[in-house]
Amino acid sequence: xxxxxxxxxxxxxxxxxxxxxxxxxxxxxxxxxxxxxxxxxxxxxxxxxxxxxxxxxxxxxxxxxxxxxxxxxxxxxxxxxxxxxxxxxxxxxxxxxxxxxxxxxxxxxxxxxxxxxxxxxxxxxxxxxxxxxxxxxxxxxxxxxxxxxxxxxxxxxxxxxxxxxxxxxxxxxxxxxxxxxxxxxxxxxxxxxxxxxxxxxxxxxxxxxxxxxxxxxxxxxxxxxxxxxxxxxxxxxxxxxxxxxxxxxxxxxxxxxxxxxxxxxxx
Amino acid sequence: xxxxxxxxxxxxxxxxxxxxxxxxxxxxxxxxxxxxxxxxxxxxxxxxxxxxxxxxxxxxxxxxxxxxxxxxxxxxxxxxxxxxxxxxxxxxxxxxxxxxxxxxxxxxxxxxxxxxxxxxxxxxxxxxxxxxxxxxxxxxxxxxxxxxxxxxxxxxxxxxxxxxxxxxxxxxxxxxxxxxxxxxxxxxxxxxxxxxxxxxxxxxxxx
Numbered sequence: 001x002x003x004x005x006x007x008x009x010x011x012x013x014x015x016x017x018x019x020x021x022x023x024x025x026x027x028x029x030x031x032x033x034x035x036x037x038x039x040x041x042x043x044x045x046x047x048x049x050x051x052x053x054x055x056x057x058x059x060x061x062x063x064x065x066x067x068x069x070x071x072x073x074x075x076x077x078x079x080x081x082x083x084x085x086x087x088x089x090x091x092x093x094x095x096x097x098x099x100x101x102x103x104x105x106x107x108x109x110x111x112x113x114x115x116x117x118x119x120x121x122x123x124x125x126x127x128x129x130x131x132x133x134x135x136x137x138x139x140x141x142x143x144x145x146x147x148x149x150x151x152x153x154x155x156x157x158x159x160x161x162x163x164x165x166x167x168x169x170x171x172x173x174x175x176x177x178x179x180x181x182x183x184x185x186x187x188x189x190x191x192x193x194x195x196x197x198x199x200x201x202x203x204x205x206x207x208x209x210x211x212x213x214x215x216x217x218x219x220x221x222x223x224x225x226x227x228x229x230x231x232x233x234x235x236x237x238x239x240x241x242x243x244x245x246x247x248x249x250x251x252x253x254x255x256x257x258x259x260x261x262x263x264x265x266x267x
Numbered sequence: 268x269x270x271x272x273x274x275x276x277x278x279x280x281x282x283x284x285x286x287x288x289x290x291x292x293x294x295x296x297x298x299x300x301x302x303x304x305x306x307x308x309x310x311x312x313x314x315x316x317x318x319x320x321x322x323x324x325x326x327x328x329x330x331x332x333x334x335x336x337x338x339x340x341x342x343x344x345x346x347x348x349x350x351x352x353x354x355x356x357x358x359x360x361x362x363x364x365x366x367x368x369x370x371x372x373x374x375x376x377x378x379x380x381x382x383x384x385x386x387x388x389x390x391x392x393x394x395x396x397x398x399x400x401x402x403x404x405x406x407x408x409x410x411x412x413x414x415x416x417x418x419x420x421x422x423x424x425x426x427x428x429x430x431x432x433x434x435x436x437x438x439x440x441x442x443x444x445x446x447x448x449x450x451x452x453x454x455x456x457x458x459x460x461x462x463x464x465x466x467x468x469x470x471x472x473x474x
Contacts, residue, residue, distance in 0.1 A: 170319075173446060174445075
């Protein structure tokens with residue numbers, strides 16, 4: 001039923017997107033959001049993620065329900081608004097993806113290589129991570145971002161992330177800051193958020209994951225980083241790597257104080 | 268140096284305090300960040316790990332734009348980058364603006380998702396307004412509409428324009444504009460063609 005209704009709205013909204021090439025992409029997205037008021041296709045990923053969380057899987061035939069995302073085993077509500085954070089059991093800072101890999105290996109018995117075979121989905125080949133992230137983040141909708149820097153390793157991750165944000169390299173001399181440190185700029189017609197200002201960081205961070213209309217996929221913050229590094233002409237960011245944890249810590253912390261508002265819908 | 272990171276922490280004072288000025292100093296943090304990055308990327312396609320090896324300008328420019336460079340350091344960057352510019356042996360700096368327009372439109376090149384056999388574009392439109400007809404342009408750089416009409420095509424302007432495309436930092440330390448010749452993004456002929464796009468009286472830039 002949900003699927004049916006949604007397919008129809010997506011079509012209608014898609015048509016709305018097509019008509020006026022003149023108006024700005026923002027206006028188009030606003031229209032699209034309106035058309036989808038009844039439901040964001042991200043809900044399909046959320047439903048799949050919730051089922052995956054509860055399903056007994058892996059060599060140990062266990063569900064993820066005992067996974068501790070920081071607020072105690074099995075506590076999902078509000079957890080994403082406090083990630084990344086330091087986990088004593090692993091003695092390191094982890095973002096959502098890293099923690100999920102940890103739980104899939106420790107609780108379910110997957111090997112890391114098997115757990116991370118498909119980190120980004122394409123069409124019918126969906127990624128478990130995108131689905132799980134959709135559901136887990138949806139359980140933080142409306143919760144105030146509150147990433148702590150209490151532990152020394154959390155402070156270190158933040159500082160490293162800040163350095164990486166300004167790190168220029170590659171054939172184009174680009175850093176994140178090249179595209180994201182001035183307000184009111186755009187590249188071609190795409191508005192570039194100023195991630196060095198609180199408001200910009202908050203708006204950007206709290207709206208990922210997002211259903212991407214242009215791709216017909218649910219994409220996570222992890223994917224956003226990966227794709228910006230591609231445009232930055234850097235090599236490929238490893239999934240759940242230290243650099244991605246550090247950058248995510250930097251940006252998530254800078255979004256503190258804003259209400260988390262994803263899964264969202266974007267261009 | 269130690270206070271640098273703290274002073275430039277862009278967010279609420281709380282963040283700066285919490286981030287702590289007690290741990291690593293600025294240089295140690297940079298060093299550690301580089302180590303962590305080197306372990307966090309996979310080579311893919313043409314994008315190898317050596318892309319994380321910074322040259323002098325990249326190192327000095329890895330800072331918030333609000334944090335100004337000392338005058339002598341900026342001058343040093345410009346001098347070294349100016350010295351890197353290689354002007355064409357045949358002395359001709361203007362090619363075909365029609366080719367230049369294609370190069371200015373194309374965002375292909377150097378990404379791990381790009382085929383290295385296909386010549387790179389420059390995507391000037393990503394950052395600059397150029398012609399009146401192309402409304403899909405970015406605003407990271409200044410508008411270059413009527414660039415040649417306003418400045419003429421003297422030898423000095425031609426040299427400056429070709430040189431700017433070859434190595435933007437020869438004239439502006441830490442410019443956000445890529446160094447297309449210096450870093451081997453564009454060929455000599457391609458740089459001649461975009462120079463013509465900016466300067467040729469027949470180019471759409473100058474209508």
